[in-house]
C-alpha cells in the first residue's frame with residue numbers, strides 16, 4: 001500500500017483563524033503574525049496563561065534570584081534621590097510577570113522609608129492571569145498599586161520605570177536583502193498545503209534602517225516598530241528614569257533572532273501559533289537612537305553581570321548566605337551566578353538606562369553613552 005503523505009499536525013484555533021486571514025487578504029507580515037500569536041484577543045499567548053517559571057515556558061531573572069529585584073529597588077531609590085526626592089513618584093513596571101521583581105524591590109526599599117511614602121506603583125500588564133498573580137504578590141506591599149493597559153494610562157508625575165524582558169516580546173519586522181537588485185523585501189508568512197511558511201513581499205520595502213554598503217545577499221535585518229512610540233511616551237515625563245533589561249545586542253547587527261519557546265525548549269515558529277512564546281533579541285543601539293531623537297539621555301548598555309556586580313550583588317549574597325543552612329546558601333549562590341556569569345545570563349542580557357531631567361547618569365553608570 002502506498003504510504004500516505006505525512007499529515008500536518010492539527011491546527012491550533014489561532015492557526016485556523018490566521019489561515020483564513022491569509023486566504024482572504026494574502027500573506028501576513030512576520031510582524032503581524034507575531035502580534036497575533038502573542039496578543040490575539042481570543043487565542044494570543046499572553047491572554048491565556050502564566051508563561052513564567054519552572055512550570056511555565058521560560059524563567060526570568062527575578063524568578064532566579066531575589067537579589068535581582070532587590071538591587072533594582074535600591075537603584076530606584078538612588079534615582080529618586082538624584083531627582084531631589086520628589087513627592088508623587090510613579091514607580092512603573094512594564095510587563096511585571098508574576099510581580100516578583102516589584103515585591104522584592106519594594107521590600108529592599110524599606111531601607112528608604114521616604115521613598116515608600118512618596119511613591120505609588122503602576123503596573124502595565126495586558127495578561128489577565130498575570131495581573132491576578134501580581135495582585136497576589138503585592139497584596140501586602142507597603143505602597144498602593146494600580147494596573148494599566150498601557151503606559152499612556154499611567155498618571156503624569158515624576159517617574160521611574162522598570163522593564164525586564166519586556167521589549168523582547170514586542171513584535172519585529174524582518175527584511176531580507178537582495179544584493180542583485182540592492183533592495184530589501186519584507187519577510188511574510190504564507191499558508192500553503194495546510195502549513196505556514198515564509199515568503200517575501202512582492203514589492204520592495206520602503207525605508208529600512210540598515211545602513212552601510214557591502215551587505216550580503218540574503219542578510220536579514222530586524223526592526224521593532226513599537227520602540228519609537230514607547231520612548232516618545234517616556235520623553236513626555238520629567239524627571240524620569242527608565243531601566244531596560246533584556247537580552248540582545250549592543251551594535252546594529254544582521255540575522256534572524258526570532259525564536260519560539262515552549263516549556264523551556266525551542267519550538268517551531270509555525271508549529272502551534274498562540275501556544276508558544278515568540279520573542280526577538282533587543283537591538284539596544286536602536287533603542288538608544290530612538291531615545292536620543294526623543295530627547296532622552298542614555299547610559300549603557302552594560303552587560304547585566306557587570307551591572308549587578310557593581311551594584312553590590314556579592315555583598316547582598318554574602319548577607320543572605322550567612323544566615324541560612326548550607327544547602328540553601330548553595331542555591332542562592334547558584335542563582336546569583338546564573339545571573340552574573342557571562343557564560344550564563346551575565347553577558348547576553350544587558351542593562352540600559354534612559355533618563356529625562358536628571359543631571360548625572362544613574363549608578364553604576366559613570367558617564368552618558370556616546
Ligand code: SAH
Pocket residue numbers: 046052060061062063094095096097098101124125126127130149163164165166169170
Ligand atoms: N518582567 C517579568 C516578565 C517577563 S515576560 C519578569 O521578569 O519575570 C513579559 C511580560 O510582559 C509579561 O508580564 C507579559 O504579560 C507582559 N507583556 C507582554 N507584552 C505586553 C504589552 N504589549 N503590554 C503590556 N504587557 C505586556
